[in-house]
Amino acid sequence: MTVQALLLTVPLLWMLAGLLPTHAAYYGREHTASMDNLLPSRFRPSSLTFYGIMFDAGSTGTRIHVYTFIQKDQAGLPVLDNEMYHAVKPGLSAYADIPEEGGNTVRQLLKVAKKTVPRSEWKKTPVVLKATAGLRLLPEHKARALLNEVHSVFDESPFFVPNNSVSLMNGTNEGILAWVTVNFLTGHLYAKTRKTVGILDLGGGSTQITFLPKFKKTVYFAPSDHIARFDMFNSTYELYTHSYLGNGLIAARLATLGALGADGLDWKVFTSSCLPKKFREDWTFGGLTYKVSGIPDGYAGYKLCYYEVMRVIKGIIHQPYEVKGSSIFYAFSYYYDRAVESGLIDGSRGGTIEVRDFKKRAKEVCNKMTKYRPISPFLCMDMTYITCLLKEGFGFKDNTVLQLTKKISNAETSWALGAMFDYFHHLNIH
Template sequence: MKPTMPLLLLVLLNVAGQSQAQIKNSILDLTNSIRSILPSLSRPANHSRIFYAVMFDAGSTGTRIHVYTFIQSVSEKLPVLDNEMFHSIKPGLSAYADSPEMGGHTVRMLLKVAKKTVPRLEWKRTPVVLRATAGLRLLATEKAQALLDQVQHVFDESPFLVPDNSVSIMNGTNEGILAWISLNFLTGHLNAQTKKTVGILDLGGGSTQITFLPKQRKTIESVPVADYVARFDMFNSTFELYTYSYLGNGLMAARLATLGALGAEGLEWRVFKSSCLPKKFRDEWSFGGLTYHVSGDPDGYSGYKLCYQEVLKVVKGFIHQPYELEDSNVFYAFSYYFDRAVDAGLIDGVQGGMLEVRDFKKRAKEVCNKMTKYALISPFLCLDMTYITCLLKDGFGFKESTVLQLTKKVNNVEASWALGATLDHFYNLKIH
């Protein structure tokens, strides 16, 4: 019996990558913490069936597993999301581009979470699905496919239900749409008569997404290409969204682009310098399976103004500014928007909070002009905060007074596209 459309969904937990030396510790940490479960939502007293789903989010900086428990009530048409078990491991699958078997091994380790969460009798009825995002989109096709083939092999060996198309690279547009569906379900804004919705800003490692429901027709009519408009069917209604996924404008990819290292050769001997980094800083930094030598500019100047000029080259001319932004939606910002706001001391790491765009700008100036003070938190904090400021202002075109809701969870559920992808698997939302 197929369940009908549930009412709750979720957001992305994006975390910075680790070096190869930390992989074994990550796996040990995973094994030791499998028993930790996020707080359950209230369980209906009367229920006829409990069912489960397993969704893997293979991001550029980590692989995450979401194990969902749904309850189909006798008296309710809509199932309820009762519980989410979440765990992540670093680095992401793309770090294993040259050793796909090791990438498959990390997925095999994460499947232990599913085995601990889903009752054994339900394993053969519980679908397991993996969707990869920008990390694999940025890889050469043959390397990405080798990783997907390894994951497919691990799934086929598992005791779970392996549906058709269970392992694939997700379309960037779908990533934004499914996150939008998730956040609007969780905030109670999605129904057939909806007049007010929330927009989403998702900043991953390799890509970034903006999605909202326009109120003005001109927003749809003024897009540069048709790819900025997407439609999906739900509640016998068709939603028409402004949405776009910018590959290469995620936070980690933007670091590389700012440093001039994106797609560069000679990585074994080249040192990539930036005025966004502390003058005396010099280290190795890894992303997407490659290691880069990075440093500040010991003989030059550093600080916010010079850093802004560097990151502006990564943003200006690449990001389209929608016709309407300010009056149409409240925007929820998550993933690295949230993480860096926490690192910079702008919001609480549990509660999140409301921030104006100018708050990012003000703190970016402070961090960049006092790099030594903030270097212990992260030597990249100046670059990251400046990039976020530039992306919001000169990229998307938000006013400095625009208020954003920085969030990690909504109603105790991780906010991300992953639950939206689970629902799409069950119910076919007809995204086009």
């Protein structure tokens, strides 16, 4: 067994066996989890190893996660052994007017799955795709055409296609399933304390915040749609969670530029103080092309950029009661990517920083745009947006600790693993 399997065997066994302590905030209603029901009968394999395929169809790319599980014996329960991950760009939403081409990107990723899953296991291996903000931002008929095309690609594949195998995932589930993934991989879901970690996920089209509240005030003062409950094995969890559609990093660029939902894209030029003065180019997102530019005869820099970005944040993001405390949050996706690009953390190891570090580096990047332009002409805008989102949006203090990571125990920090758990044993999110 691999080192990763050894690290994950005990927690996953406890999770699946229903041995989790009842540590949901305020109450923990007990549930009985029949071992016979944890996996449908067709997924109780005779072989030692079985697989699950989860597609993450995001706004900027489509990713495949092929999970390997081990069945130690017929009466036992499966454990996570390994994850194979691969991604392609752009995301499905870029093919809004040519869904067949979007389907081809999924078809190419399925070739990777065929190389990972033994041929003898193909018919037993479920394949699932969940689309996120990129498709949520599209007109419904275009999103549906893309999902239908993906379903056709799945049907022609040799893998098992379950009911509702291709779907548009709502933001609440996205946040909760990412929280499940991170707290499982960090060991908090099987610890004997109530200590868990919050998650901050910054995608291209949306951003999510999810954590287990410590104080009743957090729940009391939160909007009703920011509190979600779900049953996981033998506990009910009550989480603070919300997804802000249109506040992902790329959508925020469009909003900052005043281009979100604009017409006349063939001739309009969208300008910003967040871009280098001499910068001008065509920029494509979601199948649309925008002409973007710095302000050649104007000013650029952190203060002006912060003012522009504030308009995208102000009055939109709810500030949870307790985030001004000492909670630790795991931040990933574009939080991680931009921290690497700006030199805040090492790309191979990740790192622990404070919110103030994003602010300090944003100022440096914006006031030295020429130096950072080869990395990305949007780096000033992106770093300023992240700073503004954390401070003015969610209300984090300067000394709030952020653990920036891409992988934990060699598994991707995304909602995909949580979604695989959800598939094998419904979490009843409501």
